[in-house]
Structures are given as structure tokens and as C-alpha cells.
Amino acid sequence: MALVLVLAAALWGVGAMTGAPTRARLLMLALLYIGVLAVQVAFPAGHPLREATGGSAGEWLVLGGLGVIAWFYSKALTSLKKRARPEGTPAAVKRDNSVELERNARHIVLREIGGPGQKRLKNARVLVIGAGGLGSPALQYLAAAGIGTIGVIDDDVVENSNLQRQVIHTDDRIGMPKVFSAEVAMRAQNPFVTVRPYHRRLTSDIANDLFADYDLILDGTDDTDTRYLVNETAVALKLPLVSAAISQWEGQISIFDPSRGAPCYACVFPEPAAPGLAPSCAEGGVLGPLPGVLGAMMAVEAIKLIADAGEPLIGRMLIYDALYAETRIIAARRRPDCRVCG
Numbered sequence: 001m002a003l004v005l006v007l008a009a010a011l012w013g014v015g016a017m018t019g020a021p022t023r024a025r026l027l028m029l030a031l032l033y034i035g036v037l038a039v040q041v042a043f044p045a046g047h048p049l050r051e052a053t054g055g056s057a058g059e060w061l062v063l064g065g066l067g068v069i070a071w072f073y074s075k076a077l078t079s080l081k082k083r084a085r086p087e088g089t090p091a092a093v094k095r096d097n098s099v100e101l102e103r104n105a106r107h108i109v110l111r112e113i114g115g116p117g118q119k120r121l122k123n124a125r126v127l128v129i130g131a132g133g134l135g136s137p138a139l140q141y142l143a144a145a146g147i148g149t150i151g152v153i154d155d156d157v158v159e160n161s162n163l164q165r166q167v168i169h170t171d172d173r174i175g176m177p178k179v180f181s182a183e184v185a186m187r188a189q190n191p192f193v194t195v196r197p198y199h200r201r202l203t204s205d206i207a208n209d210l211f212a213d214y215d216l217i218l219d220g221t222d223d224t225d226t227r228y229l230v231n232e233t234a235v236a237l238k239l240p241l242v243s244a245a246i247s248q249w250e251g252q253i254s255i256f257d258p259s260r261g262a263p264c265y266a267c268v269f270p271e272p273a274a275p276g277l278a279p280s281c282a283e284g285g286v287l288g289p290l291p292g293v294l295g296a297m298m299a300v301e302a303i304k305l306i307a308d309a310g311e312p313l314i315g316r317m318l319i320y321d322a323l324y325a326e327t328r329i330i331a332a333r334r335r336p337d338c339r340v341c342g
Contacts, residue, residue: 104146117307124306127151127214131178134220134244136168137295143186143193153198154178165288207233218298219243224272231265235341242301244294248284249323251294255314258341262315263332266340
């Protein structure tokens with residue numbers, strides 16, 4: 001038996017030296033095993049060749065049985081690991097600090113961010129409301145920037161009509177909940193980020209508890225009631241709110257934070273727009289790249305707030321007109337009679 005084991009080790013070593021794949025080396029060992037069994041069966045007891053290869057088929061049968069058990073165990077373990085990880089999500093990667101430092105090097109060399117600012121980004125917890133047109137680019141850039149924990153809440157699923165502008169989703173994920181589709185894309189972009197998907201509608205009974213887990217809120221919804229709920233909850237918890245909206249060719253973005261002297265959303269928009277005055281994307285249409293521009297701006301303002309860099313849009317509203325390539329900024333002030341923060 002020792003002779004066979006030495007021969008098996010030699011075959012494996014030669015295969016490794018020549019760069020043969022593992023499957024090919026295992027096949028060589030299997031052929032050697034079959035050859036040994038054939039010798040044990042074909043030759044009579046006491047034959048020199050049979051004695052040199054163990055003298056009995058029983059030992060080899062036991063060894064083969066153990067090998068089969070080990071193979072089935074390995075396959076079952078691999079299957080369980082695949083089932084434990086959602087389909088489409090990459091496997092966990094080694095948390096190598098050098099890899100993460102290299103990934104964020106362009107941020108770290110920025111004087112306004114540097115190492116301390118990047119560390120604040122890594123420790124930050126950001127919640128994005130909506131994984132649609134505005135949420136898609138915001139989520140992608142927050143993940144790429146190294147935000148440590150990103151939550152996303154949305155009760156919708158990916159549809160074919162979304163793909164013209166909601167760039168975080170893909171054709172093969174049509175029908176998948178948007179939060180899980182976004183999670184797949186963010187983890188593929190940056191496996192060092194923790195993603196928390198919430199596949200449900202934001203309602204008043206969960207808003208406070210959900211927001212309390214985060215440092216900053218980004219609102220990219222297209223629903224008026226949800227916008228007012230997000231604003232009220234953010235004001236109550238003294239959380240800064242980066243809010244943007246788009247329609248057809250135009251978009252606007254501001255940071256609402258009464259705790260820093262800025263107005264809240266209800267200060268600027270005390271009443272919802274009259275029916276028909278602000279048509280939805282489905283009703284009035286929307287330029288495909290427009291939410292990309294405003295969503296990227298949301299990520300920029302979030303990073304500035306977290307890293308304490310530059311001058312965020314606190315108390316100011318930026319309006320972007322894509323059709324005429326015009327950008328203007330207007331002042332936004334608190335209302336003493338505001339029903340939310342007055």
C-alpha cells in the first residue's frame with residue numbers, strides 16, 4: 001500500500017508542477033485507484049504485484065468509501081453556503097486594510113477629506129428613501145465612496161420602464177424588489193460596505209425607529225405624502241435631510257436641517273402642489289440622465305456633510321434646468337409659523 005501512496009503523491013506533485021488543474025489531478029488519482037482495484041481482483045492471492053499494492057481489495061474499498069463520503073460532504077457544504085448567500089451577491093471578501101486604502105486613495109489625497117474624513121465616511125450610517133431614479137445614482141456613489149452602512153427602503157420592484165434612468169438596476173433583475181437589486185449592485189461595487197435593504201413602504205409607525213439607526217437621510221421619493229413624513233421624522237430626530245426632486249427637464253436639491261438653522265421641507269413647501277401642477281415621471285416624462293445628475297449631487301452633499309467639507313446646500317436650494325443648461329441657487333429660509341419646525 002505504501003508504494004501506491006508514494007505513486008499517488010508523485011502524480012499529484014507532478015501535476016502541480018506542470019500547472020494541471022485540480023480536476024485533472026483528481027482524475028489521475030481516480031485512474032490509479034481503479035488500476036489498483038483491478039490488480040487486486042485479477043491476480044490470485046499471494047501474487048507479488050497484488051502484495052505490492054496492498055495484498056487485499058478490502059482495504060482499498062474502505063479507503064474508497066471514505067473518499068466518496070468526503071466528496072459528498074464537500075458538495076453538501078458548498079450547496080449550503082450557496083443557499084445561505086442571496087443569489088447574485090458576491091462572496092465575502094477578505095477585509096484587507098491595504099485594499100480599502102488603495103480604493104479610497106483619491107479621497108484621502110483631497111485636502112478637504114483626507115484620512116480623517118474618509119474614516120468618518122466609513123463610520124457613517126446613511127439611509128436612502130427610494131431606490132428609483134434619484135436613489136439609484138445616490139446609492140451607487142455612496143457605496144463607491146466607502147460609506148460604512150447604507151440603508152435603503154422601497155416597496156417597489158424593478159420594471160422595464162425603470163431602466164431608462166434607474167441605472168442601478170439591470171434587465172435581468174426585472175421583477176426583483178428594488179432594494180435587493182440595489183443591494184446586489186452596491187455589494188458588487190464595494191464589498192466593504194454594509195447594506196441594509198428594507199423591502200416595504202415607509203409608514204409613520206416604523207419611521208422613527210428606522211431613522212434612529214442612521215446619521216443622515218437622503219430622500220429621493222416621488223410621493224408627496226412620503227416626503228412630508230420623511231421631513232417630519234428627520235426634524236423630530238434632528239437629522240439632516242438631503243432632499244431632491246425631478247420633473248421632465250428640471251431638478252432641485254437642498255439640505256433641510258432646522259437644527260443647523262436651515263428650514264425644513266415644510267418651510268419651503270408648506271402645502272402639496274395642486275393636482276396636475278407637478279406631474280409624475282409617468283405622466284409628464286423625464287429625461288433619462290436628469291436623475292443621475294441630481295442623484296449624484298445628493299451623494300456629493302451627503303459626503304460633504306459627513307466629512308465636514310466645503311459649504312453644503314444648507315439654507316440654499318440649487319435648481320438645475322437641463323434643457324437650457326442653466327443652474328441657479330436661491331435662498332431658503334425658515335418660517336416662524338411652520339407646522340413642523342416653527
